Amino acid sequence: MKAEIIAVGTEILLGDIVNTDAQVISLGLDELGIDVYYQTVVGDNPERLRAVLDIARERSDLIITTGGLGPTLDDLTRETIADAFGKELVLHQPSLRRITAFFDRIGREMTPNNIKQAMLPAGCTVLPNDWGTAPGCAFEADGVHVLMLPGPPRECTPMFRTAGMAYLARLAGGVIVSHNIHIFGMGESQMEDQLHDLMEAGRNPTLAPYAKDGECLVRVTAKAESAEKAEQLLAPAVQQVCDRLGDVVYGVDVGSLEQAAARELTARGLTLSVAESCTGGLLSKRITDVAGASKFYKGGACTYCNEIKRKILGVSKETLDRYTAVSVQTAEEMARGIAQVYGTDIGIGITGYAGPDGGEDGTPVGTIHIGICFQGKAQVRTICSPRGRENARRDAANHALDMILRAAKKGANG
């Protein structure tokens, strides 16, 4: 099946927004084994949209449009597509009730122009919108499958990943289910190398690797006639990937390192504080990105000069003089110091050269020491991340979260 994604929106052509919908849909179609041959963007102009549709129906079997389903005069996707495929638009009562209820819920009056959002091609499959007003829909005409989705990513993404992908899976007679395996401490190429045979082996389940923000993810997706059967296909595949990769897997469907760490610390009733030099507050910021962090996080200190490292954390003058502020010894004393001062089970100390420069003593840029003190015992991990200040700081925070997560898990096992 050859797919084409058509975004309808002048705001994309003006550069006001980037076409992330196309990326989300492309990723999902890849999981389903459907090839995307074209992505097209056209403005809110019925003649040009019609011309683009005429090109698409000649070269593609599946057309997915995003945008132009709203209530304003500019929103013409529904009308133009219905016309192009000879479909009549009819009022879909359940959608109108959903739209009315949506306005009730947000406490705003519904203006009459919203009614047109419930006008859908006769005989289509309706894709309900739980995240906004305009429903999506799907139909088949002249041997071409057409899906219409709303443009705003907060509506388009969940609608596509639930109802949209389910519709496409049903075309092949089934449902689809995915699990995300989260990996830290192994590069993407090494991971792909280790999973190569599994990735090549088959299309159901599929294994799709992703690398982002210094960590990796494998998404395992199965199609089956029921969710239960899909899970049966998934379970051994997920287990196989976890066994193969070993302890670099930090969780399945856990979101992120900070979310996994937060969950573990909360569950085990452990408290945390962090002392940061080169990361400058980034680790503390990421920990507190998680709502509910106050359950385990007492706080942190950004100690950006020696004077404050000594005053707040009690790092000794001797250590700073003898080993410098960027040293294993200083990282350890920072971790011990913050745990003691803030009175927490776990303390973290991070110090390094994030860039643009390394140390005057020849320590290379990107050298960062991360100390952890857990119930009195300290250890330090040293990393080298020389690809720029932002990456170095991110990598240091990732490693610190990984150390927190491992300490919390291990602590419970004795």
Place this chain on the structure above:
Amino acid sequence: MKAEIIAVGTEILLGDIVNTDAQVISLGLDELGIDVYYQTVVGDNPERLRAVLDIARERSDLIITTGGLGPTLDDLTRETIADAFGKELVLHQPSLRRITAFFDRIGREMTPNNIKQAMLPAGCTVLPNDWGTAPGCAFEADGVHVLMLPGPPRECTPMFRTAGMAYLARLAGGVIVSHNIHIFGMGESQMEDQLHDLMEAGRNPTLAPYAKDGECLVRVTAKAESAEKAEQLLAPAVQQVCDRLGDVVYGVDVGSLEQAAARELTARGLTLSVAESCTGGLLSKRITDVAGASKFYKGGACTYCNEIKRKILGVSKETLDRYTAVSVQTAEEMARGIAQVYGTDIGIGITGYAGPDGGEDGTPVGTIHIGICFQGKAQVRTICSPRGRENARRDAANHALDMILRAAKKGANG
């Protein structure tokens, strides 16, 4: 002039990356007054690329391609375009020398397949690549202008914004120059309202408003026969915008709030420390995003519980009991406390309900107090940012940076 942007790259169709090049180019063309009618993405496949080019030359006057200029077998944009427009590819010696020099500089051996990157359509204008190996180029054929740019954004963006936009400006007989006016403390719609007549008034200079990350930007762009003449056109327009908007303008071409604050503090020899509760380290992180922050920044404290607010910052038990941790009084004491403990000219204290919940006493979610203590005098700004935890935290950090910048500027004037 009707423009079409064609991205060549299977990695976009797979969803591995999002087509940010199209956004960058669309924004630039809008500044030049050129309308973008279509954005298209096609894979690394010569037949489909050729078909897409044939459609584009019929409906557009300007075709800008991105991607497919590299050294591998997959990179076929150059050959396919040359063929489509009946152009011969010839070796461009200066480009070959640049490519050879590039490999020398990064200390890697140049493989022979890199030579094909210097094969360019006969008679084209070469767009040199200072950020990678593949040069871009531009030519006119059959009444259509064609620009080819490399795909990687770190190469495409600067090449387009310098040589690419200069080429397009020269088509109209001139050069183009832009200035960015940075605005904080006024919403986009209010800003557009105030500048409406100036934005409508003419195409040279153009005024383009942008809103991002809680602040606004007006980019003023002029076309002229020389850079000097462009600056002459720009100067009164920039002045007019600054006068019109008043003191919400925090700088021209200054990058960001944190960069502007860093420059001001460094220039005036003032030191800074910050105490954060709900922002959890975000402000400290943003301050230390700026390389060289150690010149003025001594550090911060994330005080995520009352116990630590008292212990580290000396916030009084009475204040916490009487006014709660989220109060004007606590913010002020946090600011005073951090300035005193860390020994800095300026201290910041931030406390609030970032979300998901508000206070048990009925304080609405999004209420955040930001205290500043500058050379012993304190004041507090209270904001309400109810659109989610991430936005609330970002807005609080923005306001804190704005307060730091204003204090630093005012301090110098007495």
